[in-house]
Amino acid sequence: MRAIERSDVEDFLFHEADLLDQWRLPEWLELFTDDATYEVPCTDLPSDASADNNLFYIADDRFRLGERVKRLMKRTAHAEFPHSKTSRIVGNVRIRGRGDDTVDVSAVFQTFRTKDGTTDLYFGTSNYRLKVDDGRIRISEKRCLLGGEGLRPHGRISIVL
Amino acid sequence: MQTDNRQPALLVDPAQQIFKVARRNFTDPEIFKAEKELIFERSWLYLGHASELPKPGDFVSRTVAGRSILFTRDSKGTLRALLNTCPHRGAQVCRERKGNAKSFQCFYHGWVFGADGKLRSQPGEEAYAEGFKNRESSNMQAVPRFETYRDFCFISFDKSIMPLVDYLAGAKEYLDLICDQTEAGLSIISGTQEYSIRANWKLLTENSIDGYHATTTHASYFDYLMNTTDGLVGGMGGGGYGYDLGNGHAVLEYGAPWGRPVAQWIPAWGDDGKREISRLYDNLVQRFGKERADRIACKNRNLFIFPNLVVNDIMALTVRTYFPMAADYMIISAWALGPNDETSWARKYRLNNFLEFLGPGGFATPDDAEALEHCQRGFNNAKEAQWNDISKGMGKERPAYNDELQMRAFWTQWNAMMFPAPVSSIKNVAA
Numbered sequence: 090m091r092a093i094e095r096s097d098v099e100d101f102l103f104h105e106a107d108l109l110d111q112w113r114l115p116e117w118l119e120l121f122t123d124d125a126t127y128e129v130p131c132t133d134l135p136s137d138a139s140a141d142n143n144l145f146y147i148a149d150d151r152f153r154l155g156e157r158v159k160r161l162m163k164r165t166a167h168a169e170f171p172h173s174k175t176s177r178i179v180g181n182v183r184i185r186g187r188g189d190d191t192v193d194v195s196a197v198f199q200t201f202r203t204k205d206g207t208t209d210l211y212f213g214t215s216n217y218r219l220k221v222d223d224g225r226i227r228i229s230e231k232r233c234l235l236g237g238e239g240l241r242p243h244g245r246i247s248i249v250l
Numbered sequence: 251m252q253t254d255n256r257q258p259a260l261l262v263d264p265a266q267q268i269f270k271v272a273r274r275n276f277t278d279p280e281i282f283k284a285e286k287e288l289i290f291e292r293s294w295l296y297l298g299h300a301s302e303l304p305k306p307g308d309f310v311s312r313t314v315a316g317r318s319i320l321f322t323r324d325s326k327g328t329l330r331a332l333l334n335t336c337p338h339r340g341a342q343v344c345r346e347r348k349g350n351a352k353s354f355q356c357f358y359h360g361w362v363f364g365a366d367g368k369l370r371s372q373p374g375e376e377a378y379a380e381g382f383k384n385r386e387s388s389n390m391q392a393v394p395r396f397e398t399y400r401d402f403c404f405i406s407f408d409k410s411i412m413p414l415v416d417y418l419a420g421a422k423e424y425l426d427l428i429c430d431q432t433e434a435g436l437s438i439i440s441g442t443q444e445y446s447i448r449a450n451w452k453l454l455t456e457n458s459i460d461g462y463h464a465t466t467t468h469a470s471y472f473d474y475l476m477n478t479t480d481g482l483v484g485g486m487g488g489g490g491y492g493y494d495l496g497n498g499h500a501v502l503e504y505g506a507p508w509g510r511p512v513a514q515w516i517p518a519w520g521d522d523g524k525r526e527i528s529r530l531y532d533n534l535v536q537r538f539g540k541e542r543a544d545r546i547a548c549k550n551r552n553l554f555i556f557p558n559l560v561v562n563d564i565m566a567l568t569v570r571t572y573f574p575m576a577a578d579y580m581i582i583s584a585w586a587l588g589p590n591d592e593t594s595w596a597r598k599y600r601l602n603n604f605l606e607f608l609g610p611g612g613f614a615t616p617d618d619a620e621a622l623e624h625c626q627r628g629f630n631n632a633k634e635a636q637w638n639d640i641s642k643g644m645g646k647e648r649p650a651y652n653d654e655l656q657m658r659a660f661w662t663q664w665n666a667m668m669f670p671a672p673v674s675s676i677k678n679v680a681a
Contacts (some may be wrong), residue, residue: 127501132444133444138441140601141594141601142440142600144440144585146611146613147605156474156477156478156613160470160471160474163470165469165470167621239444241445241581244447244448244619247616247620
């Protein structure tokens with residue numbers, strides 16, 4: 090079987106961005122392995138900080154990620170009701186390393202979010218560990234390193250980055 | 251501030267249980283300007299926690315009420331709050347957010363200062379008057395007032411403000427309950443949540459001590475909690491009370507279903523967690539007796555210290571301070587606190603707990619921000635729809651944690667500072 094190439098990874102990440110932009114979150118969740126993590130550290134932490142002893146914005150295991158998706162699909166997730174409109178650009182995709190059945194990838198993201206007449210920009214770098222199983226790519230780690238200082242003026246990460 | 255007699259800031263009539271707040275207070279640029287001078291220049295403001303500067307030479311630079319502050323621990327170990335501006339020509343001396351330094355050099359002309367703010371050297375010294383370096387005016391200026399209470403460090407720009415310990419009034423007892431969780435002291439955990447809300451800062455004050463909004467605003471968080479805890483402790487009917495602590499400070503104290511790392515166990519934490527929580531609880535009983543131990547371990551506290559500090563002792567410990575940048579925009583900084591002698595198990599669960607509810611990526615705070623922003627939008631109708639109502643629980647001898655006594659405590663102090671006697675804008679009105 091041929092090795093995963095950057096173009097495969099790009100296709101995968103573009104698909105992920107598309108699912109998120111369409112608010113197809115339950116399908117998006119299927120992209121993750123059962124032991125996956127999704128993390129967004131605070132911007133004054135080193136990029137390899139651990140969520141076990143540092144304060145993050147988000148540090149979800151697979152269970153809480155599932156709960157995050159459930160929550161965001163409810164009317165009572167007020168910050169995202171009605172759902173905001175988002176537009177994601179993923180670029181500068183690079184393969185950083187390869188394991189037996191994993192590929193480490195970094196990509197730059199720019200996500201525009203519009204709600205109630207205000208448009209905010211989220212930007213930064215996402216580091217992924219992708220698991221390749223029988224040709225199928227899944228996410229086992231996703232860590233979004235926000236560019237900029239803090240979360241101003243948008244103030245919240247109510248969407249998935 | 252001059253009172254606009256046509257519309258007072260508050261409408262209060264205890265006999266008829268009326269307490270109304272003018273929505274103009276949240277929108278008017280004149281009020282915003284006056285608050286800078288009458289509230290933020292005349293209060294004790296939270297600067298930071300002593301644990302952020304463990305070693306001599308440690309520093310953080312921080313903005314407090316628009317001032318650039320350099321917070322240091324000098325070579326003798328003394329904490330200092332300096333105005334981060336060069337006595338020579340005004341440039342910010344320190345441009346890093348945090349670190350450790352033997353000295354600070356202003357990059358503009360090269361003046362060098364110790365962590366105590368004293369001028370050490372400047373290029374071309376021979377061209378200055380003899381003894382120039384020993385003049386007080388050659389040093390970086392200290393903030394007018396700097397005092398600490400149990401490692402919580404405060405500054406004030408009002409030279410004649412009352413001592414911090416008097417200012418804290420009834421809030422002191424609640425800071426004690428929080429600090430008494432451990433004999434080893436509390437520390438700020440690395441990582442600062444820095445965010446903002448497009449709303450007036452007083453909306454966050456209200457929201458931080460509002461026990462009334464939880465079941466609706468945070469319905470989805472409680473759904474989540476039901477999914478995680480396999481049966482909740484105490485239930486939401488844990489109950490509790492709100493207290494006016496004097497000088498505008500207030501607190502809610504109540505039972506709640508979530509786990510507390512010091513020290514209320516939930517089934518999701520398993521047997522390891524049960525052992526650890528029992529150990530922490532037993533230690534509290536030994537130190538304080540059962541009654542106070544129960545209060546420290548199982549009661550939750552949302553503590554507000556006037557005008558802009560919140561210390562929440564809930565599913566985790568958080569310190570949050572916020573400043574208005576405009577009538578309709580505030581910036582917020584929030585930190586997690588944890589006991590210095592905490593096991594790695596407890597630290598992990600503490601942070602896990604924190605992120606569930608708190609902060610701009612949590613399952614609750616974004617919905618608070620949404621509520622506040624929609625209040626601010628609603629206030630666009632303030633010319634016609636003029637008043638907020640915060641009368642809930644006014645008739646009770648002992649208002650509950652989900653009544654609105656706490657907000658009345660804040661607003662009464664705010665009003666007294668904004669519209670000092672003899673011009674009082676508190677009006678008695680007939681219903």
